[in-house]
Amino acid sequence: MEYIIETENLTKQYGTQRSVADVNIHAVKGKIYGLLGRNGAGKTTTMKMLLGLTRPTSGEIKIWGTPLYGNEKKLLPRIGSLIEAPGFYPNLTATENLDIFATLRGVPNRHVIKDALDLVGLPYL
Ligand SMILES: Nc1ncnc2c1ncn2[C@@H]1O[C@H](COP(=O)(O)OP(=O)(O)O)[C@@H](O)[C@H]1O
Numbered sequence: 001m002e003y004i005i006e007t008e009n010l011t012k013q014y015g016t017q018r019s020v021a022d023v024n025i026h027a028v029k030g031k032i033y034g035l036l037g038r039n040g041a042g043k044t045t046t047m048k049m050l051l052g053l054t055r056p057t058s059g060e061i062k063i064w065g066t067p068l069y070g071n072e073k074k075l076l077p078r079i080g081s082l083i084e085a086p087g088f089y090p091n092l093t094a095t096e097n098l099d100i101f102a103t104l105r106g107v108p109n110r111h112v113i114k115d116a117l118d119l120v121g122l123p124y125l
């Protein structure tokens, strides 16, 4: 079975508190998954680890079969993400916001910005 996201005993500890403990995810292509849990269950921390925004204390993450850590530059440009709130700059245009994200993520092909804007019917400005 080929997994899009695979984790093995993914764990994050803040001080003495284990916020995420031994999580094993096996997400297959073409399926939609949800993380369910009460406040403080560790959903956001899990997402942050999957996106390389915080380091796991222990455990493994593979995206498309490739270990995330050490391969961020290859993997992260292929992932879209939005955690809790959209982190856009309200004083900039959609194009300018996408341009900043594309730069931060190392997206080499700027045509994707126009393509994305066309898709949702926004002008390129
Ligand atoms: N940066 C941090 N430093 C210390 N504790 C944190 C940090 N981020 C989250 N936590 C703690 O980790 C636990 C899981 O939090 P979180 O992943 O935000 O849960 P959820 O998104 O499921 O509500 C909570 O107890 C939270 O207080």
Ligand SMILES: [Mg+2]
Residues within 6 Å of the ligand: 043, 044, 045
């Ligand atoms: Mg959360």
